[in-house]
Amino acid sequence: MGVIHALDRDGVEHALPAREGLSLMEILRNAGLPVEATCGGQCICSTCHVYIDPHWADGLTPRTPTEQVLVEDTGHFRETSRLACQIEFSPELDGLKLELAPEY
Ligand code: FES
Structure with missing residues (x-):
């Protein structure tokens, strides 16, 4: 069991x-x-x-073309944008930080 740190849309x-x-x-x-x-x-x-914290974003497997199109279409794209369903937690990601993007 590990931990991830998530910043919600209220900054908590x-x-x-x-x-x-x-x-x-x-x-x-x-x-x-x-x-x-x-x-x-x-x-x-x-x-x-x-949005994945830049410190962690580089170590992840790259976005697939489909994921790329979807995050760009949200209107809130950043370089660190990811779809959270496409990243599987593993011990290497223990301590990962992310932020919820605005609602689509
Ligand atoms: S794209 Fe639908 S849950 Fe991730």
């Missing part, structure tokens, strides 16, 4: 228990943070849009 930081094999979206949603995830993690809805 939450330390969330993170289990290996769960996606970041599932970790956020399980903790009750307002991540709609209407497509259930299928990389379709982009309601799980987050």
